[in-house]
Amino acid sequence: MAQVVIANRLRDGIVVFLGTNHTWVEQLQDCTPSESKEDGQRLMDISQEAADQQEIVDPNLIEVEKRGQTWHAIKMREEMRAKGPTVREDLGKQAGN
Amino acid sequence: MYQYDEYDQDFVEQRARQFSRQVERRISGELTEDQFKPLRLMNGLYLQLHAYMLRINVPYGCLSSAQMRKLGHVARLYDKSYGHLTTRQNMQLNWIRLTDMPQILLELASVEMHGIQSSGNCIRNITADEYAGVAADEVEDPRIYCEFLRQWSSLHPEFSFLPRKFKFAVTGSPNDRAAVKAHDIGLRLYRNDQGEVGFEVFVGGGLGRTPFIGKLIRDFLPTEHLLSYCEAILRVYNQLGRRDNKYKARIKVLVHETGEEAFRELVEKEWEAIRDGTLSLPEEDVALIRARFAPPKYEDLEDDTPSLESQRAENPGFNDWMDQQLAEHKQAGYTIVNISCTPIGKPPGDISSEQMESVADLAETYSFGEMRVTHNQNLVFTDVRKKDLFSLWQDLVKVELATPNHGLISDTICCPGLDYCALANARSIPLAEKISTAFADQERQKEIGEIYINMSGCINACGHHHVGNIGILGVDKKNTELYQLMLGGSAKEDASLGKILGPGFDEDGVVTAIEKLIDIYLDLRKDGETFLETHRRLGDGPFKERLYSAPS
Ligand code: SF4
Numbered sequence: 290m291a292q293v294v295i296a297n298r299l300r301d302g303i304v305v306f307l308g309t310n311h312t313w314v315e316q317l318q319d320c321t322p323s324e325s326k327e328d329g330q331r332l333m334d335i336s337q338e339a340a341d342q343q344e345i346v347d348p349n350l351i352e353v354e355k356r357g358q359t360w361h362a363i364k365m366r367e368e369m370r371a372k373g374p375t376v377r378e379d380l381g382k383q384a385g386n
Numbered sequence: 387m388y389q390y391d392e393y394d395q396d397f398v399e400q401r402a403r404q405f406s407r408q409v410e411r412r413i414s415g416e417l418t419e420d421q422f423k424p425l426r427l428m429n430g431l432y433l434q435l436h437a438y439m440l441r442i443n444v445p446y447g448c449l450s451s452a453q454m455r456k457l458g459h460v461a462r463l464y465d466k467s468y469g470h471l472t473t474r475q476n477m478q479l480n481w482i483r484l485t486d487m488p489q490i491l492l493e494l495a496s497v498e499m500h501g502i503q504s505s506g507n508c509i510r511n512i513t514a515d516e517y518a519g520v521a522a523d524e525v526e527d528p529r530i531y532c533e534f535l536r537q538w539s540s541l542h543p544e545f546s547f548l549p550r551k552f553k554f555a556v557t558g559s560p561n562d563r564a565a566v567k568a569h570d571i572g573l574r575l576y577r578n579d580q581g582e583v584g585f586e587v588f589v590g591g592g593l594g595r596t597p598f599i600g601k602l603i604r605d606f607l608p609t610e611h612l613l614s615y616c617e618a619i620l621r622v623y624n625q626l627g628r629r630d631n632k633y634k635a636r637i638k639v640l641v642h643e644t645g646e647e648a649f650r651e652l653v654e655k656e657w658e659a660i661r662d663g664t665l666s667l668p669e670e671d672v673a674l675i676r677a678r679f680a681p682p683k684y685e686d687l688e689d690d691t692p693s694l695e696s697q698r699a700e701n702p703g704f705n706d707w708m709d710q711q712l713a714e715h716k717q718a719g720y721t722i723v724n725i726s727c728t729p730i731g732k733p734p735g736d737i738s739s740e741q742m743e744s745v746a747d748l749a750e751t752y753s754f755g756e757m758r759v760t761h762n763q764n765l766v767f768t769d770v771r772k773k774d775l776f777s778l779w780q781d782l783v784k785v786e787l788a789t790p791n792h793g794l795i796s797d798t799i800c801c802p803g804l805d806y807c808a809l810a811n812a813r814s815i816p817l818a819e820k821i822s823t824a825f826a827d828q829e830r831q832k833e834i835g836e837i838y839i840n841m842s843g844c845i846n847a848c849g850h851h852h853v854g855n856i857g858i859l860g861v862d863k864k865n866t867e868l869y870q871l872m873l874g875g876s877a878k879e880d881a882s883l884g885k886i887l888g889p890g891f892d893e894d895g896v897v898t899a900i901e902k903l904i905d906i907y908l909d910l911r912k913d914g915e916t917f918l919e920t921h922r923r924l925g926d927g928p929f930k931e932r933l934y935s936a937p938s
Contacts, residue, residue, distance in 0.1 A: 297433055297437070299412070299419075300484055301437065301438075301484065301485065302433055302436075302438035302482065302483065302484060304435075304437075340419070343413060343414070343415045346419050347419075365862070365865055365866075366810075369435055370436060374805035374815075375816060376733055376813075376815045376819065377733075377805075380481075381436055386466075
């Protein structure tokens with residue numbers, strides 16, 4: 290199972306994912322989930338550092354899977370965060386705002 | 387309407403400036419998240435699924451046009467141009483940036499608003515009958531006492547770290563529109579046989595994980611003792627309420643575990659020591675606050691308004707709206723108007739910035755610049771001249787706020803659920819949308835009559851599912867949303883809790899199940915019975931049997 294770190298950006302609360310080179314990206318599709326289980330601790334260490342630097346809050350490792358060409362969170366709750374509210378498709382990441 | 391005095395205003399402004407500095411310190415790293423979190427929560431700022439969420443208090447549901455206009459402006463400028471009316475008569479904004487908070491709080495303070503005590507283990511926003519001060523059936527205006535409670539409970543040093551959150555509701559009418567028996571303390575003003583006005587005091591009601599109907603702890607409390615008696619209750623709770631287990635920390639568990647009689651004795655003993663002290667409410671103070679809620683200058687009008695008849699006859703939409711949305715006013719020639727914020731197929735309680743601004747304007751034109759937020763997530767104009775109703779309706783139609791569904795099946799109560807809330811197990815808004823769509827037909831809704839469907843996305847029960855005539859609770863079963871149904875709840879003076887009917891349903895299944903339950907009710911009801919009355923006469927039995935045996 291692939292995994293990725295999800296968090297909220299401190300300044301605006303927006304959901305972000307840990308991308309390559311220790312950057313935080315807004316779209317799940319823009320990061321490269323790690324396929325290796327052992328990578329989890331390393332990703333969380335990087336995230337903790339970002340939390341200590343006031344960049345993000347509440348980092349968590351979540352499981353994702355590829356369906357077709359796109360990544361999806363396994364848990365409903367995280368999929369909701371990765372997309373936006375299902376009742377307002379004009380808002381959130383699904384709408385690019 | 388109550389207006390801040392200089393102390394109130396100064397306090398709220400100071401608090402806004404204080405929080406601005408705390409935000410600065412958080413962003414600079416001087417405060418860690420663990421240190422900052424309780425501070426932001428004390429100002430009503432949560433971190434939800436998508437962003438920060440700000441809960442703004444609307445004390446006992448009363449809003450002025452200026453305040454509503456400001457909420458519309460704040461939502462547009464700092465959020466995504468909409469807000470959500472909650473079951474605590476508050477407003478929530480879902481997409482707030484932390485860095486905007488200092489400015490937002492100053493904007494809100496400029497119209498006497500804030501988010502203080504909208505979170506945390508303290509006394510929360512006090513809720514009240516949405517028709518307070520104008521209802522024909524009212525004994526006395528509960529807002530006067532809500533205001534005393536607001537002042538007493540704001541930053542009360544002894545009650546800022548209670549075992550758990552604490553909620554009050556107050557009504558001044560025999561017809562309970564404030565769900566007083568579902569609150570930690572519920573108060574009902576009434577006149578006793580001697581002609582004196584006092585409170586029935588219910589304690590230990592509440593929903594959530596362990597639902598209870600409030601117990602009548604005192605059947606007559608003279609109004610001058612309101613604060614000292616509430617202080618006594620809070621003291622007993624503060625000392626004896628459990629702090630070892632958050633799920634057992636609400637006062638309802640204490641009352642239940644101590645026993646009603648023993649709890650009453652503890653309160654009375656505590657009260658004896660303080661009852662005639664500084665918390666007594668002298669008549670002069672009551673008169674002062676009462677004057678702040680003085681009725682507007684009503685015109686002398688005939689109650690009979692002949693023009694309405696022809697307007698109704700010529701406009702079926704207006705006729706439907708008139709049938710549903712009005713309530714009787716104290717003053718001849720005036721009426722209370724319910725404004726639905728639960729349109730067919732849309733999220734209950736969501737209101738756009740444009741609608742907020744329009745409603746603010748309309749309240750100025752038609753209702754002395756005042757309105758109310760209801761715990762059913764709708765709005766109320768309290769003082770509308772009957773002769774203006776047609777014109778008001780036409781204006782409401784233009785801003786899509788004229789849905790004629792007050793008290794009907796499509797007027798559901800619904801919490802934000804998994805679409806927004808970090809604690810949710812399942813979505814609730816899509817269900818509300820599907821149910822209202824399934825029952826959109828006005829004639830069918832009228833045939834079904836009065837019924838309340840309440841739904842929550844988790845056991846915390848913000849959507850009051852236990853006291854819905856039909857309650858829906860969303861659960862997460864192996865990463866799939868599942869919905870449990872319960873029947874027979876009521877939030878009114880005849881309060882009762884619904885019980886789970888049987889195995890749950892998936893999202894589409896639950897809508898079909900509700901349609902079947904309604905068919906069963908229509909088949910079984912006797913003349914004029916509401917859904918609740920039929921259920922009370924027959925119990926779950928026939929509903930359960932026919933729902934689960936019917937081929938799906
Ligand atoms: S009931 Fe649960 S899901 Fe709904 S708003 Fe409350 S905490 Fe969130």
